[in-house]
Amino acid sequence: MDRRNFFKASLGATVASAAAVASTGARARPNLDPAPEAVGMLFDATLCVGCKACVTKCKEVNGMPPVPMGGDVHADFALDLSAQTLNVIKIHTEGKGAVKDALADGFAFEKRSCMHCVDPGCVSVCPVKALIRHPRTGIVGYDADVCIGCRTCMTGCPYNVPQYDYNDAFGKIHKCQMCNQKGVERIDKGMMTGCAEACPTGATLFGTRTALLEEAKRRMALKPGEVYNYPRGDIRKPDSFHEKAAPEYQRTVWGEKEAGGTNVMHLSSIPYDKLGMPPLPERSYASISEGVQSTLYSYLALPAIALGGFTWLVKRNTESDRKGGQE
Amino acid sequence: MNHRYQALDNRPLFTPFFLLMLAIAAIGAVFLVIRFVTGIGTVANLSGGYPWGIWVVYDIVVGTALACGGYALAVTVYLFNKGKYHPLIRPALATSLLGYGFAALGAFVDMGRYWNAYNMFLPWQMNTHSVMLEVGLCVATYVLVLAIEFSPTVLEWLRRQTGWQMKADAWRGRLDKMLFFFIALGILLPTMHQSSLGSFLIAMGYKVHPLWQTLHIQPLLAVLSAFTMGFAIVIFEGSLLTTGFKRHPETHLFSGLGRIIMGLISAFLVIRFAYLAIAGKLGAMFALDLGSLMFWIETALFAYPLAVLASPVKRENGRHLLFAAVSMLLAGSLYRFDAFLITYNPGPGYSYFPALPELIMTVATIATEIALYLFIIKKFPVLPREEHAAA
Secondary structure (H helix, E strand, O other), rough: OHHHHHHHHHHHHHOOOOOOOOOOOHHHOOOOOOOOOOEEEEEEEEOOOOHHHHHHHHHHHHHHOOEEEEEEOOOOOOOOOOOOOOOOEEEEEOOOEEEEOOOOOOEEEEEHHHHHHHOOOOHOOOOOOOEEOOOOOOOOEEOOOOOOOOHHHHHHHHOOOOOOOOOOOOOOHHHOOOOOOOOOOOOOOOOOOHHHHHOOOOEEEEEEEHHHHHHHHHHOOOOOOOEEEEEEEEEOOOOOOEEEEOOOOOOOOEEEOHHHHHHHHEOOOHHHHHHHHOOOOOOHHHHHHHHHHHHHHHHHHHHHHHHHHHHHHHHHHHHHHOOOOOO | OOOOOOOOOOOOOOOOHHHHHHHHHHHHHHHHHHHHOOOOOOOOOOOOOOOOOOHHHHHHHHHHHHOOHHHHHHHHHHHHHHHHHHHHHHHHHHHHHHHHHHHHHHHHOOOHHHHHHHHOOOOHOOOOOOHHHHHHHHHHHHHHHHHHHHHHHHHHHHHHOOOOOHHHHHHHHHHHHHHHHHHHHHHHEEEEEEEEHHHHHHHHHHOOOOOOOOOHEEEEEEHHHHHHHHHHHHHHHHHHHHOOOOOOOHHHHHHHHHHHHHHHHHHHHHHHHHHHOOOOHHHHHOOOOOOHHHEEEEEEEHHHHHHHHHHHHHHHHHHHOOOHHHHHHHHHHHHHHHHOOOOOOOOOOOOOOOHHHHHHHHHHHHHHHHHHHHHHHOOOOOEEOHHHHHH
């Protein structure tokens, strides 16, 4: 083969592999469907008063200490998710920050914790199944006993939820497991999550994904100012209700469709990006990534064919070398 | 049996430069101990938004691509039967073995729960959708394959030690019968995991800048750029050896590689621009922000070697070839740094710049590799005999 042919051959190989990879688009799997009995939470930012009872309760359930500020430990000063904080209330302010849930000179509270994605990126990228979506409840759980600490889950989570403890020589990943991890198992016992139980206004509501989505859509259909009876606690058996005039909600529930949807959904009257939600398409990145991986590696078919071809070529070329008296 | 390669054993090993490399390595070793005793946070600036810093991005993502010399030459020599490049293979394999070996060690140091690493090798624990699994298994296997590919060199050294000649020859005979398979495997494995290094970026989604988020095309661009870096490192290393040890230049061999490199770079640029155009991202190229700036720096670094290699005069000139190689190394490295770190944006509240100990540990890794490389070429028959290379 002379140079020109070699040049052509390498170009040909490139085009062929380009075509192979490009065709994966058509073969990729769709987003996953919600688990059959998916449980989740609905956070209505317009009901949140920023009391952080949920943050405290979460620490209690998970046995985590409060985050102090200076020497001050009388309250939890957690500003964001960390290895010490699985659930946090953040505040968004605009201008003077005077009017609740308004855009101009307004402020709003936002709860951040694991969204328990329907098609979780962390589960898709984890090499050793340390992160698993529960087949029935859809809860994304974590198993530190197999986790290798590669932190790919952190790169694959659109919400930056999993947090590795860098300050521990034997650190783990920390994330909300919806109070259902080994030793806690509140959901299996028929209870609700700690944060939903502690929430005094029903801003964090526990329930099945289906029931919560219906509730969210009922609220969105309200006319602003219309009085609505808001439930508190577990939507299947609310401990109490309170009446309040409905705000003007955004036209979408965050988590119905974003990147395949989430089991923890959010409602707000200001745009979700203001509350720090990321720019997500409906198609989950996990589904695209898995499509590429399974096209290339399904049953190791392509690698096996390539290895066969390479072996044949190498054998032929090394033998001709030897006959040529080079070796 | 084989007098084509020679150890530079008439040169002193403990030069001031070599001792400097050892000193840097020793400083790194101190921080390495600290990392294992007190945790990653003491030495590195990683966070919830930036879980991967220079350890992953330089030591593994860029480092293994820089170690693709063995791969690129194996494809040229053994798949395309260009035997004249054979003299370049051993030094390239030595660099590849070091680069990949240290990438694997680096991964282990960066791994937050390294004592659980064996779970990647348990079939029932494997998540076959995971890019990380593919990279982990592939890199681990490839290090072994590189060691086997490099073992003829060690056996040649061994047979010259008293009392070992018979055994070394017997082993060499057995090895030669199977070597073709390991060479083939040594071509397959880098193709797989170098493309996967690109696939990592798919699941990172919006955190990757639009100009680097090419979704389905990621694996292809990654493997193409790895090839250019592999060829570039062969030329770069050869040029340094020529100057450093006043050896006969191998320009005639390098200029031949130029054609291949031109094809690879052109394919990379055409596919990347075509994808960005189809995906409607051309606007982002002219956004006059950090992303667009880095994009054009990268593109210029990729384009410069094209200009050099297209000129028949410059192609035959050692100095121009070296510049072209450096430009390609920077282009491929920057392409990876930009995607994984420089323009990577996990959202507000997070920023990353490596901590001093973190940087020192990476520099110490490079210093250790250089020291080991010098040791290997001075003690083992790795470099081609000058008559042979010039022939």
